[in-house]
Amino acid sequence: MKHTFLTLILLVTTSFFYAQEDNVVTVQLPTEQKYEFTSVIDIEASAVKNQGNTGTCWSFSASSFLESEIYRNTGEIIDISEMYNVRNTYPTKAWNYVMRQGKIQFSEGGLAHDVLNAVKTYGLVPESAYSGLKNDATNHNHSKLVPELTKVLDDYIKNGKKSAYPNWSVSVDSILDLHLGKTPETFFYEGMTYTPKSFLDKTNIKTSDYITLTSFTHQPYNSNFILNIPDNFSNGLFYNITLDKLVSETDNALKKGYTIALDCDVSEKTFSSKYGIAVLPKKIEDNEKALTYIVNENDITPEFRQQEFENYNTTDDHLMHIIGMVKDQNGNEYYKVKNSWGTNRERIGNNGYVYMSKAFFKLKTISILVHKNALSEDLKDKIKI
Numbered sequence: 001m002k003h004t005f006l007t008l009i010l011l012v013t014t015s016f017f018y019a020q021e022d023n024v025v026t027v028q029l030p031t032e033q034k035y036e037f038t039s040v041i042d043i044e045a046s047a048v049k050n051q052g053n054t055g056t057c058w059s060f061s062a063s064s065f066l067e068s069e070i071y072r073n074t075g076e077i078i079d080i081s082e083m084y085n086v087r088n089t090y091p092t093k094a095w096n097y098v099m100r101q102g103k104i105q106f107s108e109g110g111l112a113h114d115v116l117n118a119v120k121t122y123g124l125v126p127e128s129a130y131s132g133l134k135n136d137a138t139n140h141n142h143s144k145l146v147p148e149l150t151k152v153l154d155d156y157i158k159n160g161k162k163s164a165y166p167n168w169s170v171s172v173d174s175i176l177d178l179h180l181g182k183t184p185e186t187f188f189y190e191g192m193t194y195t196p197k198s199f200l201d202k203t204n205i206k207t208s209d210y211i212t213l214t215s216f217t218h219q220p221y222n223s224n225f226i227l228n229i230p231d232n233f234s235n236g237l238f239y240n241i242t243l244d245k246l247v248s249e250t251d252n253a254l255k256k257g258y259t260i261a262l263d264c265d266v267s268e269k270t271f272s273s274k275y276g277i278a279v280l281p282k283k284i285e286d287n288e289k290a291l292t293y294i295v296n297e298n299d300i301t302p303e304f305r306q307q308e309f310e311n312y313n314t315t316d317d318h319l320m321h322i323i324g325m326v327k328d329q330n331g332n333e334y335y336k337v338k339n340s341w342g343t344n345r346e347r348i349g350n351n352g353y354v355y356m357s358k359a360f361f362k363l364k365t366i367s368i369l370v371h372k373n374a375l376s377e378d379l380k381d382k383i384k385i
Contacts, residue, residue: 033294033329035277037355040325040333041254044071046079048352050342052140055108058231058263059085060340061319062115065261065369066124066205068323072257073204083132083140084125084196087180088118094153094172096233102157108146109231112261112319112369113212117234120207122183123196129187132180145179211375211383214238214367215246217306222382229316229366238367239383243302247358249375250322250335250368258374260322262337263366265314271360273341276349278356280363294328300362308363316366326355335361 046067051060059082070078089110097106132140149172156168165171186195194202219225224237241249253260271278275291286295308314324336334355343352372385 032289034292035294035355036329037326037334037350039336040327042324042336043254043257043259044068044077045259045321045323045338046077048338048343049082049340050139051082051340052142054140054142056082056086056110056140056142057319057340058110058112059083059089059115061263061321062112062261062369064321064338064340065112065259066115066119066203068259068321069205069371070203074202078203079127081125081127081130081132083180084122084130084183085115085118087130087132087176087183088122089114090149090176091169091172092117093233094149094169097153098157098168102154104233105230106146106150106153107231108142109316110233111231111236111263111316111367113210113236114234116207116210116369119200119205123198123200124203124205125184125187125194125196125199126189129184129189130181134179134181142179145175148175148179209372210369211372212236212238212367212369213241213246213249214365215241215243215302215305216309217302218310227367231316241379243300243305243362245379246365246368247362249370249379250361251325252376253370253374254322254325254335256374258371259324260374261319261369262322262335263316263319263368264361265316265364265366266318267313267315268360268364271354271364273339273349273354276351276354278337278354278360278364280357280359294330294332297357297359298363300359305363314364314366320354322356322368333358 046064049060051057063080063082063085067078067080070076093106097104152165152168152171152175156163156165186193189199214227219240221240221242224239226232226235227238250260266278268280269287270281270290272291277291279290279295280298280300281287281290282296282298289295305314320340321338322335323338325333326336327333334357337354337356339352339354341352372380375383375385
């Protein structure tokens with residue numbers, strides 16, 4: 001007597017296929033699944049911008065973060081000026097470079113806390129009051145800015161009072177004004193006159209309310225330290241927590257309605273603004289497929305994270321803004337990350353957003369900046385907030 005067998009064969013296909021031969025039924029089930037995302041958390045954020053030909057992602061990220069904070073505080077979406085923060089940060093960078101006799105990096109880069117430092121000292125202005133664009137330009141291009149500034153600073157460091165730029169700080173201000181424009185002392189916004197400081201008061205932003213969190217094993221957990229990365233020219237403090245805690249605090253903040261400024265590495269081939277995805281496949285041969293299809297991802301340990309940081313595979317090369325969470329059809333969660341590379345056809349992705357898996361986040365995140373009230377109660381107790 002013949003028996004009928006049901007054989008389940010998992011083949012690389014995206015549709016079901018049935019075949020019957022000699023009373024044997026074969027069912028081929030799909031193993032490749034294209035991403036299908038649904039929203040889990042979506043916090044109010046301003047429109048995606050384009051940083052253009054500049055290295056100012058740190059200001060675009062932190063400014064976008066502050067825009068969401070302003071909305072949370074006041075219910076208003078205010079388009080604040082990224083370039084006002086950039087313009088006010090360069091003189092501080094220049095002073096630091098000169099006083100250290102050129103023995104540090106001088107570049108366009110920075111970190112989220114540099115925006116907070118600028119805001120604390122100089123206040124905030126809306127984009128309408130200071131765009132940083134000159135001569136009818138519509139896109140930011142700073143390709144000549146840093147070379148011109150560096151020429152002045154290096155000449156002074158080398159020649160001192162005999163330099164062609166003995167008043168180097170005046171020369172720096174002149175170059176910044178030429179490229180970005182003079183900053184306003186007063187301006188009109190929605191029928192009222194403000195100074196940058198009075199406008200800051202309007203937003204209810206208090207720069208002391210924010211904290212930077214990270215996770216590395218070369219420093220004690222639950223302690224502050226200065227992270228030695230090239231863009232930390234201002235010696236900002238990072239509070240060190242375990243890797244699992246970094247993830248849970250990020251999730252906790254989002255669930256409470258707080259967004260997050262993110263500093264991370266985007267050099268991996270599986271970070272794609274074009275496809276709007278950032279994942280870490282377990283198999284290298286899955287790298288290309290992972291941009292379109294769900295694949296198994298690496299399990300990230302604190303030890304591996306530390307190793308990748310120390311061998312320079314993880315560097316602080318880009319800052320963005322986490323504004324929510326999505327999940328795929330299998331229940332895997334991804335952070336919804338607002339980028340600053342625009343939404344043009346070549347980088348359409350998810351309309352300027354990148355969906356970042358938790359594996360990618362765990363390995364490639366340098367730090368996050370978040371409001372202190374977004375933290376869990378046990379972390380607040382440890383920090384003594």
